Amino acid sequence: MARRRVKEDRRGEIAKCAGALFAEQGVRATTVRDIAEGVGMLSGSLYHHFKTKNDIVHELMRQYGDDLVARYEQAAVLGGTAIERLRRLFHACLEANLQNPDEEAILIRELDALFREPEFGYIHEMLVQIESLFVGVIQSGMESGEIRADIDVHFVYRMMMDVMGAVPRWYDPSQHAKDDVVEGWIDIFTRGVGRAAAE
Amino acid sequence: MARRRVKEDRRGEIAKCAGALFAEQGVRATTVRDIAEGVGMLSGSLYHHFKTKNDIVHELMRQYGDDLVARYEQAAVLGGTAIERLRRLFHACLEANLQNPDEEAILIRELDALFREPEFGYIHEMLVQIESLFVGVIQSGMESGEIRADIDVHFVYRMMMDVMGAVPRWYDPSQHAKDDVVEGWIDIFTRGVGRAAAE
DNA sequence: GTCTATACATCGATAGAC
């Protein structure tokens, strides 16, 4: 077990360094020579640990994808009002960003580019899974009377996901309190910014 | 004048074709040979019309940027309530998407990658300009009492811009009525999705 | 497990004939 730890560490070290570079400048713009330099070896040596450059991306995304879905599933589970579950979903999004900022940045950044290729199909399956979790929560809120039933569920979902998807572009844990952001979202999404809502 | 028209047409033809390819697969992933094939010539011939590949991107973005700012400026101009001006701003966003979908897709797609390079600095200046237009409208709404004054202006702006920035990813003019989308945004942003807001 | 060395493909861009 300890032996395996050491063996895996080198691989993990490469993945972590590559993740930082991918997040910063994009997968395509990052060369295997960049990655190798980052971990102090030559590009040829990388291929002892990974078969291809994209395999590093797969390693990062498969791991992060599992983590992300697990977080959302736990957040969406019954318990509390629909708004409270929505709050937990938003919280899960920021929490994931805090713990794996590079992976989240890569996920969002490559969605319309690299991840459209067939070999990354599992990523879109994951997004569908997350969408159904969100839609389920919103819908249950409509049935319970917490959420307006006169708006399209998927329209609401899209707005929420678009807002969350932009997080890697601006979220800085040292500048923004996680709870403040979540409450800000919940506040605006539930009550709106209209003056009437505040009275 | 007619003469110049013809001369400019070839250049425009190249830019248009390149724009479609850039929007679909990203600037970096699109080769000069792809572009040349698209307009029926060989890659070397492109360089009679453009000095570099990036110059084609500049041509597209400078033109679109001017168009975009003009639209937003016209929408933000005084007249009507703050909500009505906000409605016009949203409308301008979708209108720009309808008329130049490729350029808008490129703008969003390359924001975190290519457009971070110094030679594209004017793009970020443009975004700052647009932000101040939005913030101005929101703030005037707070002062007039239309919009809640207990929330951060830039937080609201960011949510709105994040939603608009995702448009190229899903907006299909044949499936979504422009006015419906705008009204949906206005409705949720002003009143929220909470049941209380509907009563 | 890393390095040396290099194969092999593809890229942006250029020079000069037509």
Next chain:
DNA sequence: GTCTATCGATGTATAGAC
């Protein structure tokens, strides 16, 4: 204004010595 031909840089990946 386009084509032919190609340069030089850069990319991923491989083979074999150490």
